Amino acid sequence: MERELELSDVNQVFEIQSQLVKLFNSRVQTGWAAAPEPNSDKMIATIDRSDLALFCLVNITSRVVRQVAKVQWGSKLFAGGFLRRISGQRDGPSPNLALRYASFFDFSSCTFDLHDFYGANLEQCIFDDASLAFCNFTQANLQDAWLRKAYLFGAMFHETDLEGTEIGASEVRHLSVHPEYNREEIDMGRYIVAQGGSIVDDMVSEQPSLDID
Known part of the structure; x- marks a missing residue:
């Protein structure tokens, strides 16, 4: 995927990064990514994988455009956790x-x-x-x-x-x-x-x- 983005129009990649960061910030602000309340271990694993996938996608676009992702972490402890x-x-x-x-x-x-x-x-x-x-x-x-x-x-x-x-x-x-x-x-x-x-x-x-x- 990173290779495909490198071959894409840079303005399009900037827009993709912007939208992914907005999605990430939205999940942080709702608290779902920080403290999910699933009713099964399987659901916990699913949420963890989706959060990991979004995190990696934000990073891939950031590396292509060489621009830092300005995530609104909400609290000092959120990012570490x-x-x-x-x-x-x-x-x-x-x-x-x-x-x-x-x-x-x-x-x-x-x-x-x-x-x-x-x-x-x-x-x-x-x-x-x-x-x-x-x-x-x-x-x-x-x-x-x-x-x-x-x-x-x-x-x-x-x-x-x-x-x-x-x-x-x-x-x-x-x-x-x-x-x-x-x-x-x-x-x-x-x-x-x-x-x-x-x-x-x-x-x-x-x-x-x-x-x-």
């Missing part, structure tokens, strides 16, 4: 389907504390002012994502693709943040990064440190 529900438990190192289609979403001000983003495709996602404490971003793709003023205490960025990622008011290019940084180093505005197998201290002297208070 929604992703956990459609993702389920990861079995092994490979990310599940939902996290392979999680790029180009606006997650501003959302709470994802302790979330498992291992291997996730989060390219160009917006996590501005989001709470990402102790999240696992190991081997995730965060290219060109925004994590400005995000709460990152204890988050893991081991072998994470951070090319073009904006963290706080700083840019980190072609580097992967080492997971063994601590609160004091973040308070100082220091980013510990791994490059070519060695640990490098990248002092951001002219930029404000991450706000983790």
Whole structure:
């Protein structure tokens, strides 16, 4: 389907994305996707699959037009709960389907504390002012994502693709943040990064440190 959309008129794909986002927002606002009240396990599974399908469709159109989907999540906790529900438990190192289609979403001000983003495709996602404490971003793709003023205490960025990622008011290019940084180093505005197998201290002297208070 993605290949077919790439061959389509870009204005048509923009319109498809717009309509899918409206449908997604409608389901969020009604609360059906967040807290369904089915009367059987089979109905629960059906709702989960339909929500996953819509989530993936929004992402496919967003990737084609390279435009972030502005979803109205309704509350700080909704997006995290929604992703956990459609993702389920990861079995092994490979990310599940939902996290392979999680790029180009606006997650501003959302709470994802302790979330498992291992291997996730989060390219160009917006996590501005989001709470990402102790999240696992190991081997995730965060290219060109925004994590400005995000709460990152204890988050893991081991072998994470951070090319073009904006963290706080700083840019980190072609580097992967080492997971063994601590609160004091973040308070100082220091980013510990791994490059070519060695640990490098990248002092951001002219930029404000991450706000983790």
